[in-house]
Amino acid sequence: MAKVAIVGAGPAGCSAGYHLAKSGHDVTLMDKQGFPRDKVCGDGISIESIQAISTMGIYPHDIQKLASEYAPIHHFFLGVSNQISHSEQTNLEAYCIPRAVFDQLLYEKAIDAGCRFLVQTVHKNNWHHHGLTDAFDTIIDARGVSAGEVNAIAIRAYWTVQRQDLPETALLEAQIHFDRSLGVNGYGWIFPVSTQHDLIKLNVGVGVWLDEYQELKINVIQLFKQFVGSNKIAQQILSKVVEQQSPKVFPLATAKKGNRVTDGKILKIGDAANLTDPLTGEGIANAILSGFHVAQAVNMSRTPEAIADNWQYLYESHFEADLRAGLRIKAFRKFSFMNYLLIWLMKQNPRIARQVSHAVAGVVPYNEVLASLKY
Template sequence: MRAGASDDADVIVVGAGPAGSSAAHWCASAGLDVLLLEKAGFPRDKVCGDGLTPRAVAELARMGVPTDAADGWIRNQGLRVVAGGRTWELPWPDVTAYPGYGMARSRMTLDHRLAQHAQRSGAKLLERTKVTGPLLDDRTGRVVGVTAQPLDGRGRPDGAPTTYRAPVVVAADGVSSRFATSLGIERRDDRPMGTAVRTYFRTDGKAADGTPSATGPTSRHEDAWMESHLELWSGAPGQSDLLPGYGWIFALGDGTVNVGLGSVSSTPARQSAVGHDYKALMRTWIENTPAEWGFTPDNQVGPIRGAALPMGFNRTPMYRDGALLVGDAAGMVSPFNGEGIAYALQAGRVAADAITQARTRTTDDARERALGTYADRMRAELGGYYTLGRAFVRLIEHPTIMRVGTRYALPVPVVMRLVVKLLSDCYEPRGGDWVDRVIAAMTRVVPAA
């Protein structure tokens, strides 16, 4: 994978979301020439809960991303869990590996900041550049670059198609990952698939158009807790089925809150068979929230938008013939909680390490082995956890188990401690208390995903 004289970069990264910007940052920091290609123009939106767990905050700290409150970052203390008619406020677990707080920031600005950080590290960012496919070596079939189409501000072709060459390509182009698909790397049918929908509401006393709100301020935008509603009903509360998922309210500190819900199925086929209208469910849930929260049409900012959540390494192999898949392109969303940002940032870092190590090897075989360590490391670090997550999804698909769990198991302090550490993925992999040791042991004994 040594760069040749005709190459445009040492590494091409397709997609400037968290995974792509992380990979670009770490590769550029190691002295590599990095070309980061993004089909949209910043700032651009992404359907997400906008919440950052302590695990994600730790990755931002490693990258050196500034997260000052004066710059629009808001910290949170932990999870407020609402279930069975009761509410618990659960601080983030106190572990040495991660900070004791989470954060939140709209993806509209988060992704832009991360891409700018990669630029400051030395990566070259090309916006409105749509990658249309891989460039393959005629003799070996190895990926040696990409073909791309410049776009105008409306997403239409703007100029002649372009070819960019590099000895290695990082695919960070999201859940559909057309780049991976064009290489014949399809999504797996034995992995969970989630669906999330979300919108925003102003809670600072202003309506969406900036005029005073009829409901007045509620200050939910400054909430110190990430709120999760574990009872997600398919219809009227208490008179319909409990769905495997949860609703959320995440404060963004800028006058708005991110309000959404997510549901998960053990396989894509089961998700299709269920066939819920999640936007309708979202509207029903919002209508049943307390009036004092101000979740009214006048205060709503933007429509309800939805997206798929690819979970548990649902696209493999993660490395093949010069192409590494990171983030949603490899299905790295957690089956436990729908979190994807932390793992996207982690994958970018691990991928960059494999790439920089490969460049020090002196033979093609040695370079291939070094690049292959990326997939091995990701499976070793997350495979067991994702396997437990798949089992968790199969359990909560049963309404009876959901009902019994939320009403009788969650109130037990020991169970609650276990649940919050599992759902947040904040546990000590070595040492810690007995809950940490139990989780760590379970992730080691199950087969890696």
């Protein structure tokens, strides 16, 4: 049995804690905040994420039973703002859930599995100063984007709309709008996150990559307002809004090449390991799966050195190929016509539409999408 410290109690940390505690290890789960807590995010829980949390014993019927707010997602919409769009229905169900609600479910699972919880802040990488390197056999860094390499920034706001003022499809559809005003790879989104009642809550936001954001030379709040003011669908919804919260900014640590996820006895997972999808900014699935696989690395190894080697190997085996494929697709999109062409192909070819939509939903790996576009 190993003494394990997990620093960060988000999806990655709670997943690692759950699996390690279930395996009989002595696990201390730390976070700078107590629960319940809010997390600024897009709130999208992809199909892959829903599959991933089943490893923690959480299934769709549990979400519908335990979550105070949620929205089942059956359609994925991709569009170039005000020009062309395609909406694809999926048989498998995704969700949008406010992170305050979703993270609480995972936290409770980790505690029920046997994790001890401690409110403690660990600044930067000064593990020795906090006494962690001496007190624990293994330290798992799950502090999120603050410990990763930030390369994107996003902003989101919650809007509330009367159910009667939205078409029925809007209650079941996650929309992504490519928009050149947000940079080559920038996009806006409109997600329903609470659809059980007469008042519907929507998560509306934009995401931009830092290298492109610096060239835009405009404040990110203004970028959000610019998207909302120019996108016709966002404008239509905004005209019906009965309540809106102020937009909030949050950073993202998306995939990067040549990624090292170990540093001695420190094992990085989730956003701390830059495992966020480089195209959509979705990080939940890889966060949860990285917690599962890092627990495997601990379980199959006898020394800290072996644990580190095995976690790096499992990262490369299970994550790197798809993240690299996502980075290649992102590079293709530097040409201004690529987003338009992709959606046009989706409208013409049902197979491509299904492949691309399922890739956005996390069901089909990006390297399979690249292969399918050749035929």
